[in-house]
Amino acid sequence: MNPTSFTALGIEQSLMDSLSEYGITDPTPVQAEAIPAILKGADVLARSQTGTGKTLAYLLPVLQGIDAERKSAQKLVIAPTQELAMQIVREGEKYGENLGINVLGLIGGAALKRQVEKLKQHPQLLVGTPGRIRELIETRKVKMHEVNTIVVDEVDQVFQLGGAADVDRILRSALRDRQLVFLSATVSEETAALVKREMNAPVEIGIDPDQSTAKGLEHYYFAGDERDKIETLRRVIRHYDPKKAIVFVNQTETIAEVQGKLNYMGLSAEGLYADADKLTRSRVLSGFRSGKFKVLVASDVAARGLDIEGLEMVVNYDPPADSEHYVHRAGRTGRMGRSGLVLSLVTHRQIFIMNKFARELGISLEERRLYGGKVLKPGALPGGRGPSGTRKPSDKKATADVSGGGEGRNRTAKEETRRAPGPAKGKNEWVRGGKQPERKGSERDRDRKNKGAPKWLKDKKRP
CATH class of the missing domain: 3.40.50.300 (P-loop containing nucleotide triphosphate hydrolases)
Structure with missing residues (x-):
């Protein structure tokens, strides 16, 4: 299968209109493989070079899977750093606005009290760093009982920066049948072990596995x-x-x-x-x-x-x-x-x-x-x-x-x-x-x- 459009991948027209506004018409290889698998609800491990469109590869199906009428957290994205998390928040707001989806960033180093106040607005998509998300879960400010998809972006970097224990605690707090999506440019032994332990028959996506850096x-x-x-x-x-x-x-x-x-x-x-x-x-x-x-x-x-x-x-x-x-x-x-x-x-x-x-x-x-x-x-x-x-x-x-x-x-x-x-x-x-x-x-x-x-x-x- 070699789809040439987002429509062929299963992306709805409302998201297609938003993509067109920003001049995005054709999916990248990682998007072409990841989007259909994520839309089906499968666990996914995607390995692709940085800069190949991994963010939209998971963000589009995640947004499409949110029920805007339900005022509760439904999807969670974990990122290794404040900057990457805020970039994902901006992308989520950009493409989720027409869908009526509320996105909230839970970033370590930012004011905790302000984030707690914004949680009262019942955002459907949460994006944040591992330590801050874990802190809010353990203080019962973030409720995970309706979160059905957890994405860990740049998972190897999360582990390198000491977030393995936080990720493990976050996964323990979620539904047993939650969908997991892990993405990274490289896959370490630690990541591979987590995949085997937590994922159910994961779909493995590897774009140019022999090419570790972008071709350009x-x-x-x-x-x-x-x-x-x-x-x-x-x-x-x-x-x-x-x-x-x-x-x-x-x-x-x-x-x-x-x-x-x-x-x-x-x-x-x-x-x-x-x-x-x-x-x-x-x-x-x-x-x-x-x-x-x-x-x-x-x-x-x-x-x-x-x-x-x-x-x-x-x-x-x-x-x-x-x-x-x-x-x-x-x-x-x-x-x-x-x-x-x-x-x-x-x-x-x-x-x-x-x-x-x-x-x-x-x-x-x-x-x-x-x-x-x-x-x-x-x-x-x-x-x-x-x-x-x-x-x-x-x-x-x-x-x-x-x-x-x-x-x-x-x-x-x-x-x-x-x-x-x-x-x-x-x-x-x-x-x-x-x-x-x-x-x-x-x-x-x-x-x-x-x-x-x-x-x-x-x-x-x-x-």
Whole structure:
């Protein structure tokens, strides 16, 4: 079966009209397989790359299955993060308005009292994060006796963020014959075990199981010295000139450093912190979506499940922890069949990580180098450099490594020098090899972490 329209999948005309308003006419592959199964009431496990339309794949049949005349909670959607939950709420309101369906977001970090008041309006669709939903169930503010469908979006991320116990408690509170729908870009052993324990003859949907990332993505890495990484980041952003880009770092402390240096270099950037309050995070994301600044710097935790329209590029300033994290980072761009660019900045010793990801994910992840304002394959560089950056024996006068140096400058290795702070007299001297005088660890770390940091974070870190 290869349906070419939502009508053929069983979607009603009222929802079709709403889809047409937003220019959506044809279902994606995951929607074509998931919608009929969910409409039939079957338990579903759907694995598909991020950005392939998974939200509408479950949201359309969920909305269609709600009786708007009944003033009680009938469907529940669980999401790993505040941002993803709010995105689902917005989509639910958008397509449920014509059906007379009331949607309520139950988000951790938001005012609990206000959410309790809104529950008195008897919303039919609840969307929220695991901890807050569990809290409201245990205080008997959310009644689960009429909830007949539970959806867990990005289920692997829910577990990674410590929500496994909350999900288990939520499932225990629901009807025994409730319908379960689990969706994720990857399926871990923990998820597979939950499926076997809780689902009844689930319909398994896997779109391009051998393709972990979207087909429209290009994957490249740039290798160089650690000290040149921020300059390389500046140059790749300038070269590709995306309207919006997310830069991923591994440590929260690095966010302020990268954000501050990018702004100093003339690239507008903001940091997204996982432990910031809801209003601060909303302000940053709203500014990013509206184009007030070009670069969003974030960690994996801060950017879980983000869906930013028009995001053209993702940069791994630090290599992801594993191939699964690479998939989720890459999934922020190239959504719904669009093209996207995923760049990774690594040291020469970290090249093996890129080769590992390429092998595990079945993707083409190639090296690129910056030279003379252009991005070239290693073999196309003057001097015949190979992929590892080595030169031919006959090329004795080849120029120094260009992956992190100044654009268009040809200097021999013997001439390569760098200006560094001099002794306490206040004068600067030229130090060969580019080595900077070392400073005490505590002083260096404090300056690095606080440079460019927002005031609330500086106050938080102050002893």
